[in-house]
Amino acid sequence: xxxxxxxxxxxxxxxxxxxxxxxxxxxxxxxxxxxxxxxxxxxxxxxxxxxxxxxxxxxxxxxxxxxxxxxxxxxxxxxxxxxxxxxxxxxxxxxxxxxxxxxxxxxxxxxxxxxxxxxxxxxxxxxxxxxxxxxxxxxxxxxxxxxxxxxxxxxxxxxxxxxxxxxxxxxxxxxxxxxxxxxxxxxxxxxxxxxxxxx
Amino acid sequence: xxxxxxxxxxxxxxxxxxxxxxxxxxxxxxxxxxxxxxxxxxxxxxxxxxxxxxxxxxxxxxxxxxxxxxxxxxxxxxxxxxxxxxxxxxxxxxxxxxxxxxxxxxxxxxxxxxxxxxxxxxxxxxxxxxxxxxxxxxxxxxxxxxxxxxxxxxxxxxxxxxxxxxxxxxxxxxxxxxxxxxxxxxxxxxxxxxxxxxxxxxxxxxxxxxxxxxxxxxxxxxxxxxxxxxxxxxxxxxxxxxxxxxxxxxxxxxxxxxxxxxxxxxxxxxxxxxxxxxxxxxxxxxxxxxxxxxxxxxxxxxxxxxxxxxxxxxxxxxxxxxxxxxxxxxxxxxxxxxxxxxxxxxxxxxxxxxxxxxxxxxxxxxxxxxxxxxxxxxxxxxxxxxxxxxxxxxxxxxxxxxxxxxxxxxxxxxxxxxxxxxxxxxxxxxxxxxxxxxxxxxxxxxxxxxxxxxxxxxxxxxxxxxxxxxxxxxxxxxxxxxxxxxxxxxxxxxxxxxxxxxxxxxxxxxxxxxxxxxxxxxxxxxxxxxxxxxxxxxxxxxxxxxxxxxxxxxxxxxxxxxxxxxxxxxxxxxxxxxxxxxxxxxxxxxxxxxxxxxxxxxxxxxxxxxxxxxxxxxxxxxxxxxxxxxxxxxxxxxxxxxxxxxxxxxxxx
Numbered sequence: 128x129x130x131x132x133x134x135x136x137x138x139x140x141x142x143x144x145x146x147x148x149x150x151x152x153x154x155x156x157x158x159x160x161x162x163x164x165x166x167x168x169x170x171x172x173x174x175x176x177x178x179x180x181x182x183x184x185x186x187x188x189x190x191x192x193x194x195x196x197x198x199x200x201x202x203x204x205x206x207x208x209x210x211x212x213x214x215x216x217x218x219x220x221x222x223x224x225x226x227x228x229x230x231x232x233x234x235x236x237x238x239x240x241x242x243x244x245x246x247x248x249x250x251x252x253x254x255x256x257x258x259x260x261x262x263x264x265x266x267x268x269x270x271x272x273x274x275x276x277x278x279x280x281x282x283x284x285x286x287x288x289x290x291x292x293x294x295x296x297x298x299x300x301x302x303x304x305x306x307x308x309x310x311x312x313x314x315x316x317x318x319x320x321x322x323x324x325x326x
Numbered sequence: 327x328x329x330x331x332x333x334x335x336x337x338x339x340x341x342x343x344x345x346x347x348x349x350x351x352x353x354x355x356x357x358x359x360x361x362x363x364x365x366x367x368x369x370x371x372x373x374x375x376x377x378x379x380x381x382x383x384x385x386x387x388x389x390x391x392x393x394x395x396x397x398x399x400x401x402x403x404x405x406x407x408x409x410x411x412x413x414x415x416x417x418x419x420x421x422x423x424x425x426x427x428x429x430x431x432x433x434x435x436x437x438x439x440x441x442x443x444x445x446x447x448x449x450x451x452x453x454x455x456x457x458x459x460x461x462x463x464x465x466x467x468x469x470x471x472x473x474x475x476x477x478x479x480x481x482x483x484x485x486x487x488x489x490x491x492x493x494x495x496x497x498x499x500x501x502x503x504x505x506x507x508x509x510x511x512x513x514x515x516x517x518x519x520x521x522x523x524x525x526x527x528x529x530x531x532x533x534x535x536x537x538x539x540x541x542x543x544x545x546x547x548x549x550x551x552x553x554x555x556x557x558x559x560x561x562x563x564x565x566x567x568x569x570x571x572x573x574x575x576x577x578x579x580x581x582x583x584x585x586x587x588x589x590x591x592x593x594x595x596x597x598x599x600x601x602x603x604x605x606x607x608x609x610x611x612x613x614x615x616x617x618x619x620x621x622x623x624x625x626x627x628x629x630x631x632x633x634x635x636x637x638x639x640x641x642x643x644x645x646x647x648x649x650x651x652x653x654x655x656x657x658x659x660x661x662x663x664x665x666x667x668x669x670x671x672x673x674x675x676x677x678x679x680x681x682x683x684x685x686x687x688x689x690x691x692x693x694x695x696x697x698x699x700x701x702x703x704x705x706x707x708x709x710x711x712x713x714x715x716x717x718x719x720x721x722x723x724x725x726x727x728x729x730x731x732x733x734x735x736x737x738x739x740x741x742x743x744x745x746x747x748x749x750x751x752x753x754x755x756x757x758x759x760x761x762x763x764x765x766x767x768x769x770x771x772x773x774x775x776x777x778x779x780x781x782x783x784x785x786x787x788x789x790x791x792x793x794x795x796x797x798x799x800x801x802x803x804x805x806x807x808x809x810x811x812x813x814x815x816x817x818x819x820x821x822x823x824x825x826x827x828x829x830x831x832x833x834x835x836x837x838x839x840x841x842x843x844x845x846x847x848x849x850x851x852x853x854x855x856x857x858x859x860x861x862x863x864x865x866x867x868x869x870x871x872x873x874x875x876x877x878x879x880x881x882x883x884x885x886x887x888x889x890x891x892x893x894x895x896x897x898x899x900x901x902x903x904x905x906x907x908x909x910x911x912x913x914x915x916x917x918x919x920x921x922x923x924x925x926x927x928x929x930x931x932x933x934x935x936x937x938x939x940x941x942x943x944x945x946x947x948x949x950x951x952x953x954x955x956x957x958x959x960x961x962x963x964x965x966x967x968x969x970x971x972x973x974x975x976x977x978x979x
Binding site: 159191199201302309314318 | 344594
């Protein structure tokens, strides 16, 4: 991880939105993009197929200005959720300072969520990173769907959140929970700043 | 003392841009919910970038949000003056009380705290009580807390506990927006290009920028023609600047984006708060750690070096490592104080960066010093034969072995030579050596004296003392040998006191009642008498019998009871004599190929049987001196006088 660069006095946080296909990762980024003043955001790079599915990844740089003398940037990435793009996921995951797991609250998507979470763990482990040490926030998206289709927060926590990470209910389409998620992961990432000596 | 809020300094008149957006967002949050979000809020920036404006804007907005809120704005100088005036008038309590009803205190220019320790102390009290009361404090300074010279660490940590946020110099767009706003306020109409020309000048702060604007306004007022961009540049002496195209961004648009980006600002404010805290946090922790360990007398150069650098470090790791090193140093120092107290004060034990030196010092001390000699394996407690003549001493010895340092301390075993004092002492020594941490010094006073002389000679007196002082018990044989040796007695006296003070057992043996010891200092004698003086008498019949029995058993395997009885009947003033007699009989029999029997022993001891001669009429004393030198008629001897006063002394002429 290269959170802080002292030579250039810059802080760069790489946050990766992970999760199963169609869980709303790109929607999260799009909402954030829409709320960031023009002077603070870079171009959102999105490589999508003609059916609007993320083929490679989305990338959204945000400039937070100078804080405590450090020029601070956030880089938000999404990974392609589809199972067969694992190589891309590994690539995007490299050097991540924090991970947002965007889960699909729909009951029928539970297995997909679990599989993706396991895939996240495996990919992190492959990079020598213990999933317990990476700041992680779970976002349960699509909470705006009819109650009978989705699992409650408690049920989702029970099924997915066995590491007791912060979890946020969201409806990314309307923006609900999007910034809460971003705040939660930022807090987690920045907390690590004083815990471990930056290299 | 409170200054009225300048009505012009509101959020509306404050032009927000990327350089100050975080500060503005934080200030707004504070104004809307004082005491809740960032308390204290510490805003710092170079001069003229809007700190005072923001402070006052907070006050205005807070009053709009909640009209009953009590806001006080004052500069640090005013704060100090008021405090001093209050103190001079004996009203310092009233000074503190007057802030109790205030909801928001806006304290400007706190950089003047530098090097003013008394004011800092008062401010600390003030800030602490404010924070406890949930009241909001906003402070401004031209530098971050950690850069205010000699600022109390507790204040730094209080400030870092809220939000520390900076305002950077405005970039072109913000400069332009500010100029537009100001020109409008002044009712002056400039072309966009003119303002862009001023904005193009890389002003260090807003005041400088407004100074330029003022000059143009003044010029415009006395000149009818509209000012052009080039004209403005020439007027302001900015010709050297390359002309740039004024971007389309205007102040109004910036305001729009501000409104649109409420959610983002909140996020920014959260991140800024977290980040600022983290960035200050490491300094705070290191400062705290350095202050703490310096207070404990340790050198903290390692931590201070880190504080010199700009880059944050993993304070936890650094502090943990430092503490681990200090723990090790403490252990080394403790060990050194037992090994060689004189060198335990070495500076190396207080400098974690000199760990290797400290280790080397202790190792050196360890190498030079073994533990004092312990009890000899030759004398086991169980081999000590009990009889009425040594019952008291043995009982006391057992009590000491069971509860060292508490029952009889010191235990002084007194008795003539050869009665088993040394045996008993070493026996106790063995019993006391069973514990894992026990360190029993058990040897003769002569050795003690010799060691002392050597220590003095080698200038290692402290080390010599230390090795005794860490003993859990001191057993010293033949203490009377120290008679007349003043220095040895003095050392023993101090050692004695040190050990007794820590309830460590002391056992001495002496060759007579302490009071009668020759050349032993009164203070030692009185200390010996303060414990238990247990006498060991010359062996009585029972003890002799038991000893003879044991010796015969060991040497011959079987015991001739008559022989044993005969040998036990023979007087002996010491155990050594008894053993010597048995040894003589057994070895002589062996040499002569005879069976050790009563007859053999009698012949050996008393000489060949002599025919009893009739009395020749010559009166004798009845005592017949045997050729071997022994007294034959023991019936006529009194071996033990109970007490000197009981003796009848007859002068024989």
